[in-house]
Structure formats: C-alpha cells, structure tokens
Amino acid sequence: MLVDAPEGRPEVILIGCGSEVALCMAARERLTAEGIKARVVSMPCWELFDEQDQAYRDSVLPRALTARVAVEEASTIGWDRYAGSDGVVLGMRTFGLSSPMKVVAEHFGFTAEHVVAAAKEVLARCR
Numbered sequence: 753m754l755v756d757a758p759e760g761r762p763e764v765i766l767i768g769c770g771s772e773v774a775l776c777m778a779a780r781e782r783l784t785a786e787g788i789k790a791r792v793v794s795m796p797c798w799e800l801f802d803e804q805d806q807a808y809r810d811s812v813l814p815r816a817l818t819a820r821v822a823v824e825e826a827s828t829i830g831w832d833r834y835a836g837s838d839g840v841v842l843g844m845r846t847f848g849l850s851s852p853m854k855v856v857a858e859h860f861g862f863t864a865e866h867v868v869a870a871a872k873e874v875l876a877r878c879r
Contacts, residue, residue, distance in 0.1 A: 755780065757789035764788065764819040764871045767834055769796045772823040772862075779867035790871065795834065819878040821870045825862055838878050840870045 754773060756762065764783070766776035773794045780790040793812055795801055801809065813820070813834060820839035822831040828843035835841045842861060849860070857863060 754792045754794040756791050762789050762791035762817065764821065764875050765791045765793055765813065765817060766867065766871065767793045767795055767813075767820060767822040767831075769794060769824070772825055775823055775862060775864060775867060776821075778864035779871065782864055782868045783871055788871070788875065798830065798834075819871070819875045821867060821874055823862070823867060825857075825860075838874065840874050842867065842870055 755777070766779055768776040773792065776792045780792050783790045801812075818836050818838035820835045822828075822835040822839065822841045822843075824831050824841065824843040826844055828841040828845060831841040831843065832839070844860060849855075
C-alpha cells in the first residue's frame, strides 16, 4: 500500500504499478477533495504480492471492499484478479497510437479525470 485513506477506512482502492501510480495519486487527490476516501496501492509485482500471507493481502485489498480501479497503461490481462468482479480495469484494449504521450494518454483515457470517473462509477455500483 502506498497511501491510505484517513483512519485506514477507504471507500475505493486505486491500484497501479510504475507510472500508473502517479496517475492514481492524482486521482486520489481529486477524490479526497470531493470527500471520497481512497487508498492507493502500488503493485509492481503480482508474484511477490501473491507470495505474501493471506492476512497481509487482505489488509491491502480487503475482501469486503470491492470498489476497486486497477490502472495499467498496457494490457488489461490479469488485472481483473485484483480489481475483482465489481471493479474496473483501465488499460489498453486495442493497438497503440503513435503520437506525443499527452495525446496518447488522453486518447486512451489515462488521465486523472478518467480514473476519478471510473472510481465514482465503481463506488456507486458497490454501495
């Protein structure tokens, strides 16, 4: 876990690795400003996370908290395992695009605004 919600009681969990963590942090700031409690989890290696004991994994991704958004600027394959059946995985579902990074990020929805919108959608569905 990178940063937790106040009192360790998040309403939504944002999961990323690498550069996506900064995107999750920016989204968390916006959600916090709107009164939504968000936890950001940096998950750079699935294998290492999965090797941890169940108590640790449950402390990071509580089973009861199903409002989750995983952000991966590459393939979405495998991330549903951590987002869960109620969660959303934001990632590439098509071939890439040749353009400046800002244009590519906006085209594919890799913006804080899009992560915030996904978090609100998941949160509404899970309440």
